[in-house]
Amino acid sequence: xxxxxxxxLALILTIGAIVSILGFKxxxxxxxxxxxxxxxxxxxFYIPTSAQYEDVVELLKTDKILLKEAxxxxxxDQKNYTKNIKPGRYRLSxxxxxxxxxxxxxxxxxxxxxxxxxxxxxxPQLAGVVSKKIEPDSVELVQYLLADSVARHxxxxxxxxxxxxIPNTYEFYWNxxxxxxxxxxxxxxxxFWTTERIQLAKSKGLSQSAVSTLASIVQAETxxxxxxxxxxGLYLNRLKKGMRLQADPTVKYAVGDPTMKRIYLKHLKxxxxxxxxxxxxxxxxxxxxxxxxxxxxxxxxxxHNYIYMCAKxxxxxxxxxxxxLQQHNVYRxxxxxxxxKEGIR
Numbered sequence: 001x002x003x004x005x006x007x008x009l010a011l012i013l014t015i016g017a018i019v020s021i022l023g024f025k026x027x028x029x030x031x032x033x034x035x036x037x038x039x040x041x042x043x044x045f046y047i048p049t050s051a052q053y054e055d056v057v058e059l060l061k062t063d064k065i066l067l068k069e070a071x072x073x074x075x076x077d078q079k080n081y082t083k084n085i086k087p088g089r090y091r092l093s094x095x096x097x098x099x100x101x102x103x104x105x106x107x108x109x110x111x112x113x114x115x116x117x118x119x120x121x122x123x124p125q126l127a128g129v130v131s132k133k134i135e136p137d138s139v140e141l142v143q144y145l146l147a148d149s150v151a152r153h154x155x156x157x158x159x160x161x162x163x164x165x166i167p168n169t170y171e172f173y174w175n176x177x178x179x180x181x182x183x184x185x186x187x188x189x190x191x192f193w194t195t196e197r198i199q200l201a202k203s204k205g206l207s208q209s210a211v212s213t214l215a216s217i218v219q220a221e222t223x224x225x226x227x228x229x230x231x232x233g234l235y236l237n238r239l240k241k242g243m244r245l246q247a248d249p250t251v252k253y254a255v256g257d258p259t260m261k262r263i264y265l266k267h268l269k270x271x272x273x274x275x276x277x278x279x280x281x282x283x284x285x286x287x288x289x290x291x292x293x294x295x296x297x298x299x300x301x302x303x304h305n306y307i308y309m310c311a312k313x314x315x316x317x318x319x320x321x322x323x324x325l326q327q328h329n330v331y332r333x334x335x336x337x338x339x340x341k342e343g344i345r
Contacts, residue, residue, distance in 0.1 A: 033095035034067045044111065045090045049135060049175050053082040056105070065092065072098050081106045087135075089113065089174035116169040120289040121258065123162055134176045144178035154186050156209065159285030163212030164189045167291050192295075200299040204236060213282045215290035215298045220249030220258075221309070223317045228297030234306045234321065236298075243307065245276035253287040261344050313338035 040063050047056055057073070060066045075098035076082050088110030092101070113133045120126045127141035144150060151161035165185050172181065193208055201211050218231045238245055252258045254272030268275075274283040306321040308328035313335050322328040 031097050031099060032071075034071055034098045035092060035094060035096040035101060036065055036067060037094045039065060039092055039094060043092050043094075045092050046135075046174065047085065047087045047090070047105070049087040049177075051085055051087060053085055056085060072101070075099060075102050079103070079106060086110075087175045110173055110175075112171045112173055114169055115172055117165070117289070118167045118291060120165070120167065121287075126162075126165060126289070130181065134172060134174055134181065136176075136178050136181075141178050141181070144182065150182065154182070157285075159283075160209040160212075161285075162289055163209045163286050165289050166192050166295075167289055192292075197299055204298075204301070205239070206298070209285070210282055211295060211298050212290055213284075213286045215294035216286035216288045217245070217247045217249055217276075217283075218297055219290050219294035220252075220287060221247065222319065225293050225297075227318060228294055229300055229302045230304070230306070230321065231309065231319070232298045232301035233304050234309055236301050237305065237307050239281065241307070242280065244278075244280050245282070247276045249287060250274050250276040250283055253283075262339065310335050 045059070045063070045065065047059070051059075053076070057066075057069065060072070061069065066072055079102050081102045084106050086105065086108035088108060089112075090104055090109075091111040092104075096104075115130055115133045117126060117129045120129065123145040124138075124142050127138045127145055131138040131141050145161075146158075148158055151158055154161070154164060156164060166188050168188070170184070170188070172184070176184075198208065201208060204211075206214065214232065214235055217235065218228050221231050222228060235245055235247070248263050249258075251263050251267050251270060252260050254270045254275040255267055260267070268277040271278070273279060274287060276283065304321075305323050308322040308325065308331075309319045310322070310328060310331040312318050312320055320331040322331060
């Protein structure tokens with residue numbers, strides 16, 4: 001009888017030892033560090049939208065993030081992560097355990113990216129800037145942004161659609177699609193155009209897109225923010241009088257060379273709906289994406305009687321304003337002499 005108890009006790013102890021060993025093994029599977037101390041991509045791990053579980057494992061291996069694949073697979077299976085893949089950009093920490101890693105990836109709690117765009121001239125340029133921060137490439141973004149159906153869906157046309165994108169810094173998820181990006185921009189556009197601002201635009205006889213178009217011209221005419229309302233007031237005066245805007249930036253846009261330092265008579269004759277030297281009124285759309293300051297300058301334009309402006313004969317960036325063509329020609333001649341003296345042709 002004693003022998004039986006000894007055998008039974010030994011068996012119990014053996015089983016207990018095996019259970020303890022296995023328990024400790026799987027405890028380490030779950031809690032022991034299994035992420036490299038040196039992480040690539042500044043510690044960010046990217047899971048593409050179409051990725052499956054095996055793709056995730058392969059990416060973790062390729063980026064040399066996992067220390068031991070088997071333990072990660074075991075924890076993934078236990079937590080049903082193999083069927084719960086969520087794309088995105090995830091911030092990893094050195095020495096994370098399998099449990100921490102799987103919980104993070106399974107939660108979908110990704111780290112957003114900041115997208116800032118300013119001084120944008122065209123939608124393709126915008127796509128190039130944005131694509132550096134999110135999953136879709138520039139080609140995919142450009143194709144979506146330039147689709148006529150997309151512009152119409154949001155109430156614009158191919159010329160005015162660019163006015164929907166208000167420059168700022170925005171927070172997005174890395175796996176944002178082109179559709180999601182544009183929808184967010186539409187929301188921001190509506191947020192900018194408050195009832196008060198819409199009324200200000202109407203009081204000047206302008207639509208929201210027309211404000212953006214004029215603001216893009218104002219922004220191109222002066223780099224001085226404190227001068228923008230004055231320039232805006234000048235162009236509004238010309239519109240009221242039915243005069244051609246004769247804005248040099250629109251000629252540069254029509255010619256296709258925004259870097260031109262001097263505009264000659266041949267340039268003024270360039271046939272384009274954007275050339276305000278030969279067409280009365282505003283161009284069909286903005287010549288760039290206007291900044292907040294330029295938009296507000298149009299909405300809060302100065303009230304005055306100036307209808308001419310000419311760059312000052314210095315490098316200040318400011319302009320001389322005139323009420324008469326005679327005075328304008330005096331300023332213009334001084335500026336031409338300045339350019340010749342500086343060797344600018």
